Amino acid sequence: MRTPPGTRADYVHFRQHSTRWNDNDVYGHLNNTIHYLLFDSTVNEWLISNRLLDTRNSPAIGLVAETGCRYHGEMSYPSPVTAGLRVAKIGTSSVRYEIGLFADDSDTAAAEGFFVHVYVDTETRRPCPIPDDTRTALAGLMKEA
Amino acid sequence: MRTPPGTRADYVHFRQHSTRWNDNDVYGHLNNTIHYLLFDSTVNEWLISNRLLDTRNSPAIGLVAETGCRYHGEMSYPSPVTAGLRVAKIGTSSVRYEIGLFADDSDTAAAEGFFVHVYVDTETRRPCPIPDDTRTALAGLMKEA
Amino acid sequence: MRTPPGTRADYVHFRQHSTRWNDNDVYGHLNNTIHYLLFDSTVNEWLISNRLLDTRNSPAIGLVAETGCRYHGEMSYPSPVTAGLRVAKIGTSSVRYEIGLFADDSDTAAAEGFFVHVYVDTETRRPCPIPDDTRTALAGLMKEA
Amino acid sequence: MRTPPGTRADYVHFRQHSTRWNDNDVYGHLNNTIHYLLFDSTVNEWLISNRLLDTRNSPAIGLVAETGCRYHGEMSYPSPVTAGLRVAKIGTSSVRYEIGLFADDSDTAAAEGFFVHVYVDTETRRPCPIPDDTRTALAGLMKEA
Numbered sequence: 001m002r003t004p005p006g007t008r009a010d011y012v013h014f015r016q017h018s019t020r021w022n023d024n025d026v027y028g029h030l031n032n033t034i035h036y037l038l039f040d041s042t043v044n045e046w047l048i049s050n051r052l053l054d055t056r057n058s059p060a061i062g063l064v065a066e067t068g069c070r071y072h073g074e075m076s077y078p079s080p081v082t083a084g085l086r087v088a089k090i091g092t093s094s095v096r097y098e099i100g101l102f103a104d105d106s107d108t109a110a111a112e113g114f115f116v117h118v119y120v121d122t123e124t125r126r127p128c129p130i131p132d133d134t135r136t137a138l139a140g141l142m143k144e145a
Numbered sequence: 146m147r148t149p150p151g152t153r154a155d156y157v158h159f160r161q162h163s164t165r166w167n168d169n170d171v172y173g174h175l176n177n178t179i180h181y182l183l184f185d186s187t188v189n190e191w192l193i194s195n196r197l198l199d200t201r202n203s204p205a206i207g208l209v210a211e212t213g214c215r216y217h218g219e220m221s222y223p224s225p226v227t228a229g230l231r232v233a234k235i236g237t238s239s240v241r242y243e244i245g246l247f248a249d250d251s252d253t254a255a256a257e258g259f260f261v262h263v264y265v266d267t268e269t270r271r272p273c274p275i276p277d278d279t280r281t282a283l284a285g286l287m288k289e290a
Numbered sequence: 291m292r293t294p295p296g297t298r299a300d301y302v303h304f305r306q307h308s309t310r311w312n313d314n315d316v317y318g319h320l321n322n323t324i325h326y327l328l329f330d331s332t333v334n335e336w337l338i339s340n341r342l343l344d345t346r347n348s349p350a351i352g353l354v355a356e357t358g359c360r361y362h363g364e365m366s367y368p369s370p371v372t373a374g375l376r377v378a379k380i381g382t383s384s385v386r387y388e389i390g391l392f393a394d395d396s397d398t399a400a401a402e403g404f405f406v407h408v409y410v411d412t413e414t415r416r417p418c419p420i421p422d423d424t425r426t427a428l429a430g431l432m433k434e435a
Numbered sequence: 436m437r438t439p440p441g442t443r444a445d446y447v448h449f450r451q452h453s454t455r456w457n458d459n460d461v462y463g464h465l466n467n468t469i470h471y472l473l474f475d476s477t478v479n480e481w482l483i484s485n486r487l488l489d490t491r492n493s494p495a496i497g498l499v500a501e502t503g504c505r506y507h508g509e510m511s512y513p514s515p516v517t518a519g520l521r522v523a524k525i526g527t528s529s530v531r532y533e534i535g536l537f538a539d540d541s542d543t544a545a546a547e548g549f550f551v552h553v554y555v556d557t558e559t560r561r562p563c564p565i566p567d568d569t570r571t572a573l574a575g576l577m578k579e580a
Contacts (some may be wrong), residue, residue, distance in 0.1 A: 018163045018184040022457070023464045026345045030356040033330060036323040040164040045223040055173060055316045064322040069236060069359035078190040115539045167312070176312045178471040185468060194368045200461045209467040213503035240564045259457040308453045308475040318490060331455040335513040345463060367482040 005072040005109045006100050011084025012141050013041050013140035014105040030081075036067060039099045042083040046141075052134045053134045060128050062117030065094065075103040084109075084114040087141040093127045094118045095138055147206075150254045151245050153285045156229025157286050161189050161238040164222040175226075176221040180233040183211060184244045191286075197279045205273050209261030210239065214258030232286040238272045239263045240283055258262040295340045295362040295399045296390050302431050309367040319364040320371075326357060329389045332373040333431025336431075342424045347409040350418050352407030355384065361401035365393040374399075383417045384408045385428055403409050440507040440544045441535050446519025447576050450477050454512040464509040465516075471502060474534045474550045477518040481482065481576075487569045493563040495563050497552030506547035510538040519544075522576040527554045532574055 017038050025031040027056045030062075047053035053061070075081055082102045089096040096116050100109035130138070153159075162183050170176040192198035198206070220226055229245040241261050244256035266273045275283070307328050315321040337343035343351070365371055374390040386406050390399035390434075411418045420428070443449075452473050460466040482488035488496070510516055519535040531551050535544035556563045565573070 016163070017165075018161070018186075020182050021189045022182060022185065022460055024461050024470060025457055026459050026461060026463050027351070028461050031330070032357055033323055033457060035328040036326055037165050037167060040167065040323060041163075041222070044166045048223050058177075059313070061317070065360055066358070066360045067322055068356070071354055077186070078193050118322045166316055169316050169325060170312055170320050171314050171316060172315050172496070174474070178312060178475060179466055181468040185466070206462070208462075209501070209506055211505045212467055213501070215501045224489055232566055239563055307455075308451070308476075310452075311474050311479045312472060312475065327455050327457060329513070330457065331453075334456045338513050345564070367476070368483055 006112055007107050007109065008084055008100070008102060009122065010143065011086045011100050012143050013046055013085040015045060015083050015085070017041065017081045017083060019075070019079060019081060025076045028078050031068070032071060033113050035069050035071070035101060035113060036057075037041055038081060038083050038101060039067065039069075039097075039113055042085050042099055043097050043115055043117070046085060047134075050137050052131075052137055059122055060119045060131055061122055062095070063120050065118045066116040067113065069111055071111045072108070072116055073103070073110040075101065075110050079104050085141060086143040087138050088114070088144070090130065090138050090142070097132060104117065151228055151257055152187050152254065153247060154186050154246070155288065156231050157288050158191055158230040160228050161192060161231070162186065162226045162228060164220070164226060167241055169222045173206060179217060179244060180214050180256050180258060180262055181218070183226060183228050183246060184212065184242075184258055185209075186234055186264075187230050188242050188262070191230060192279075197276075197282055204267055205264045206267055207240070208265050209260065210256065210263045211261040212275070214256055216247050217257045218248070219251070220246065220255050220257040222267055224249050230286060231288040232257070233289070235275070235280065235283050237267050238274055239244070240275060242286075247248050291354070295396050296402055298322070298390070298392060300433065301390050303336055305335060305373050305375070305376040307331065307371045307373060309369060309371060310393045311367055313368045318322050319366050322359070322361060325391060325401050325403060327360050328373050328391060329357065329359075329387075329403055330354075332375050332389055333387050333405055333407070336375060337424075340427050342421075349412055350421055352385070352413055353410050354405065355408045356406040357403065359400045359401055362398070363393070363400040365391065366402045369394050370410060372421070375431060376433040377403065377428050378422065378434070380425065380428050380432070381428045382418055384414055385420060387431075400407055438460045441547055442544065443519055443535070444539060444544050446535050448481055449577050450480055450518050450520070450521040452516045452518060454510070454514060454516060456512055460536065462489060464511050467506060469534060470504050470506070470546050473518050473536060474502065474532075475546055476506075477520050477534055478532050478550055478552070481520060482519060485572050487566075487572060494557055495554045495558055495566055496508070496554050497530070498565075499550065499551045499574065501551040502548065504546055505545045507543070508538070510536065510545045514539050521578040522545045522573050522575060523549070523579070525565070525570065525573050525577070528564055530565060532576075565567040
């Protein structure tokens with residue numbers, strides 16, 4: 001059985017994204033790759049706005065280790081898309097974000113995915129513990145699916 | 146002498162666009178190609194919201210004949226970008242849109258460009274007059290630079 | 291235990307992709323979303339070159355139901371990327387493609403992912419059996435991981 | 436009178452680019468923004484392969500000051516696109532590249548554009564002279580239109 005799509009109540013932090021003409025592919029709907037652009041943008045915007053990521057100066061950065069998405073329904077430019085974000089799991093050096101994408105005013109996710117960051121030392125590029133301030137902030141996004 | 150950048154007062158219609166993580170290139174600023182995605186999205190969103198474009202059923206569509214952009218300053222994800230739109234010239238079958246992109250609250254354009262649509266018959270793909278309802282609406286966007 | 295990365299021998303069909311300046315993100319490597327652009331392009335190019343997909347006229351088309359990717363190593367513009375393609379599972383109306391991305395001359399995948407198409411009737415958008423000619427061709431791409 | 440499209444003989448250096456599924460927009464042809472991705476990628480690939488650009492260590496980098504494109508004909512995924520490159524003008528701190536895009540085996544450009552780089556000091560971001568080795572290499576790409 002396929003898991004039913006989630007709703008807005010399953011997520012903690014929200015960001016609205018505008019869509020772009022070329023997001024629609026030849027079938028007139030958001031191409032499956034656009035979802036990942038929105039995942040990436042949602043996670044990093046949350047990190048940046050919480051002063052947890054400075055691409056020039058952070059001693060540790062999150063590299064993307066795994067991503068995935070299940071597509072439940074279609075979305076289209078020019079309608080905006082709302083992304084809901086939650087954290088599903090926090091490990092020693094990795095964190096699993098889960099994201100739901102909602103079309104217009106719909107309460108049911110049109111797509112749901114995940115995004116795993118592994119923290120590495122900026123210089124050595126070897127895994128390192130999640131920085132403490134990041135860990136604390138991530139705990140505030142925790143929500144069980 | 147290079148023309149000085151325009152301001153918001155030079156434009157008629159405005160749309161705010163969110164930016165995306167991968168809009169920034171390796172130098173940490175919006176890549177020069179992103180501006181064109183925003184031009185395209187601003188023009189088509191205006192057409193669609195005014196019921197002047199239906200990609201499946203319109204008998205005539207605007208094909209892009211020429212575009213250009215001058216870059217005055219840098220913009221970066223995650224800040225949103227506001228696009229200002231005006232129409233500079235309406236011909237028999239073509240229209241020249243001009244677009245200014247504004248970072249955050251700045252009143253001075255970070256970039257300015259243009260976008261020429263030539264209307265073609267959807268079936269024959271040969272130039273045809275701009276449809277009357279479109280022409281009327283375009284007149285409302287006219288503004289001399 | 292994490293599964294070790296696959297090699298070229300694990301795949302059946304190959305396509306080389308050029309990379310683009312803006313594929314690299316601020317860290318100087320292919321952004322995680324680019325991989326999906328290459329998955330999509332590899333699968334559809336195979337379908338089109340085998341005359342199994344005509345976006346204007348096919349009575350049935352594959353909609354993307356689920357995708358995923360594990361990232362093992364970094365790739366960067368301007369180096370080309372070779373995509374290896376195989377089919378892992380063929381169902382009544384769905385097919386699971388698996389794709390490995392290889393940097394330069396490396397025999398070890400820098401990333402591996404999957405891409406599930408569900409066939410739908412172009413008009414009704416309801417699931418339908420995979421067309422016979424497509425099923426036959428897909429069988430030629432089968433390979434167990 | 437509109438200038439007729441150029442041919443391959445008008446260009447000096449060539450690079451073939453693969454296309455991507457999502458390059459096609461809802462009309463089934465390369466979206467007008469993709470051309471700029473190919474301009475950018477052609478110019479920078481030439482610089483990098485000639486050891487004239489190292490995004491991490493170059494003391495001077497070229498920032499994009501102006502770009503433009505005229506669209507003569509349509510191109511579509513999955514066909515590759517060949518980009519022809521020439522240099523039209525070399526100033527003290529700026530260079531104007533011109534690029535023609537050719538579909539498949541066509542000798543007539545489907546689109547032609549330009550791309551102006553202004554060299555700036557990496558630290559101060561103020562204009563500086565084009566580095567000598569770059570200037571010498573650019574001279575080898577000169578061709579009058």
